[in-house]
Amino acid sequence: MPKERIDWRAVWRLIQPYWVSEEKWRARGLLLTIVALALGMVYLEVLFNTWNREFYNALETKNYKIFTEQLWRFTYLAFIFIAVAIYRIYLTQALQMRWRMWMTKQYMARWLNHQAYYRIEQTHTADNPDQRIAEDLNLLTAGTLSLSLGFLSSVVTLISFIGILWAVSGPISFMLASQEITIPGYMVWFAIAYAGIGSVIVGLVGWPLVSKNYLRQRFEADFRFGLIRVRENAEAVALYRGEAEEGVQLNDRFQRIRDNWWGIMRTTKSLNLVSTFYSQFANIFPFLMAAPRYFSGAITLGGLMQISSAFGQVQGALSWFISAFTDLAEWKASVNRLAGFHTAVDAAQVDIDGVKVETNNVGAILIDRLTLNLPDGQPLTSALTVDIQAGQHILIAGPSGCGKSTLVRAIAGIWPYGSGNIEIPKSWKLLFLPQKSYLPIGTLRAAVAYPAGEKTYTDLAIQHYFDLCKLPHLKQQLDHVDNWSQRLSPGEQQRVAFVRALLTRPDVLFMDEASSALDTETEDFVYQLIVQELPEAAIVSVAHRESVAKYHKMRWQFVADMSVPRVDSDESQRGQYTIQCTKQGKA
Numbered sequence: 043m044p045k046e047r048i049d050w051r052a053v054w055r056l057i058q059p060y061w062v063s064e065e066k067w068r069a070r071g072l073l074l075t076i077v078a079l080a081l082g083m084v085y086l087e088v089l090f091n092t093w094n095r096e097f098y099n100a101l102e103t104k105n106y107k108i109f110t111e112q113l114w115r116f117t118y119l120a121f122i123f124i125a126v127a128i129y130r131i132y133l134t135q136a137l138q139m140r141w142r143m144w145m146t147k148q149y150m151a152r153w154l155n156h157q158a159y160y161r162i163e164q165t166h167t168a169d170n171p172d173q174r175i176a177e178d179l180n181l182l183t184a185g186t187l188s189l190s191l192g193f194l195s196s197v198v199t200l201i202s203f204i205g206i207l208w209a210v211s212g213p214i215s216f217m218l219a220s221q222e223i224t225i226p227g228y229m230v231w232f233a234i235a236y237a238g239i240g241s242v243i244v245g246l247v248g249w250p251l252v253s254k255n256y257l258r259q260r261f262e263a264d265f266r267f268g269l270i271r272v273r274e275n276a277e278a279v280a281l282y283r284g285e286a287e288e289g290v291q292l293n294d295r296f297q298r299i300r301d302n303w304w305g306i307m308r309t310t311k312s313l314n315l316v317s318t319f320y321s322q323f324a325n326i327f328p329f330l331m332a333a334p335r336y337f338s339g340a341i342t343l344g345g346l347m348q349i350s351s352a353f354g355q356v357q358g359a360l361s362w363f364i365s366a367f368t369d370l371a372e373w374k375a376s377v378n379r380l381a382g383f384h385t386a387v388d389a390a391q392v393d394i395d396g397v398k399v400e401t402n403n404v405g406a407i408l409i410d411r412l413t414l415n416l417p418d419g420q421p422l423t424s425a426l427t428v429d430i431q432a433g434q435h436i437l438i439a440g441p442s443g444c445g446k447s448t449l450v451r452a453i454a455g456i457w458p459y460g461s462g463n464i465e466i467p468k469s470w471k472l473l474f475l476p477q478k479s480y481l482p483i484g485t486l487r488a489a490v491a492y493p494a495g496e497k498t499y500t501d502l503a504i505q506h507y508f509d510l511c512k513l514p515h516l517k518q519q520l521d522h523v524d525n526w527s528q529r530l531s532p533g534e535q536q537r538v539a540f541v542r543a544l545l546t547r548p549d550v551l552f553m554d555e556a557s558s559a560l561d562t563e564t565e566d567f568v569y570q571l572i573v574q575e576l577p578e579a580a581i582v583s584v585a586h587r588e589s590v591a592k593y594h595k596m597r598w599q600f601v602a603d604m605s606v607p608r609v610d611s612d613e614s615q616r617g618q619y620t621i622q623c624t625k626q627g628k629a
């Protein structure tokens with residue numbers, strides 16, 4: 043749950059970077075233009091206020107000449123006001139999009155760099171980062187510009203009209219305890235009191251909207267994520283006949299949206315009751331207060347209308363908090379979520395004092411006293427000191443949950459939990475094939491070339507390896523755009539990953555159950571192909587099938603439930619290592 047107090051340091055931390063970035067001069071120029079237009083609109087409001095007096099005095103005195111002059115004056119003032127208002131909105135929208143685009147690029151870069159996205163998912167420090175980048179950044183930029191420019195206009199309007207209201211309203215006198223009391227510029231004091239009381243009441247009634255809007259955005263994102271999960275796993279859900287359970291879970295997530303929405307509705311109803319009464323009564327309030335002086339003849343009809351107009355401007359300026367409260371509550375919720383996301387990314391990018399992955403010039407991957415832990419600090423394996431040399435073929439085997447895949451993640455540099463050192467040759471190219479191959483949405487050519495660019499490999503090379511990996515039916519679909527992780531079967535996806543490996547030609551190929559979806563015959567075939575096509579590459583395989591052991595000359599065996607963690611080198615079989623697993627579980 044967010045803090046309801048606004049932390050202005052956190053707000054400034056979110057807002058400030060764009061205004062000192064490489065786009066600062068363009069951004070500041072646009073902002074100054076928008077501010078100038080906003081000030082111009084206030085000046086036009088002052089002219090309209092004067093027009094009110096002249097126009098209604100002409101009506102009162104039946105002066106047709108002044109009446110027509112004021113109509114023409116209103117016409118050109120109105121056209122100028124319309125042009126200024128249109129371009130103020132247009133330039134504000136342009137600045138908002140430029141700011142959002144810049145911030146989106148920065149946040150996406152920070153989220154993707156240093157595997158921050160991966161660590162955030164591991165530690166669950168921020169929910170729905172996609173929603174925070176896509177929606178909250180939009181709310182932050184739009185809300186900041188709207189609220190700050192609205193506040194500036196209110197301040198300038200107040201300064202411009204408070205003197206006018208003071209002058210035209212004049213003093214009011216009344217008897218109190220046989221003493222005559224005179225209040226100069228009394229309409230100013232009434233406006234301040236009216237707006238002050240209204241702001242306090244609105245703040246007390248509407249402040250719960252901040253936390254409710256925070257939760258609304260979270261619940262909406264959770265529900266949307268659940269729908270996407272069903273779509274992405276449509277086949278598995280259908281085979282399990284899991285529609286009923288998925289419906290229960292989705293209904294439960296939507297129920298949270300509904301319950302929170304009813305809370306928002308109740309708060310908004312109370313807020314609208316107060317604000318609507320406040321705004322409607324404000325239309326008649328200045329006439330009630332100025333009526334005694336008008337009927338006594340102290341002011342003319344034009345003066346009365348000018349007082350009403352000036353009072354409306356002052357009261358409206360003082361009521362900025364009331365009119366902007368709903369937007370302010372939503373903006374505050376987005377600030378809270380982005381501040382939390384910012385903190386989570388910062389924490390994810392801090393180097394954990396654990397497994398150290400560095401480069402060397404030795405010509406081998408060196409693993410020294412490597413111990414793997416779970417994220418909560420519980421030990422997962424005993425210490426391991428080994429090396430991976432060019433051309434070696436190593437099988438990592440053992441019970442599920444002992445840390446085999448975690449060892450591969452540690453070598454990849456995305457699992458810092460534990461201790462020890464890993465050194466990787468600076469010139470070596472490593473490629474990791476996970477069990478579930480990742481195929482981005484786009485052309486098949488781009489999916490095969492990933493993470494390299496779409497045009498990295500020639501069509502001839504891709505089609506050649508399609509033939510070798512028994513995927514000839516895909517040769518004519520290189521330019522076809524699709525969600526390939528849904529279009530292709532698991533076995534086809536894994537064979538596409540092998541095509542990717544053959545095209546990449548890494549110095550070390552790590553395969554983490556990368557052939558688990560293949561039948562034994564196809565698995566044998568692709569392993570023979572890898573060994574044949576990458577004769578100088580080191581191959582490290584995590585596998586449960588003993589059928590692939592024949593393609594490896596070394597074996598790292600994970601053994602569970604050993605009482606004393608240590609690493610043994612079995613001298614009776616060269617290259618046989620036993621790694622004690624101190625805890626079995628999901629790592």
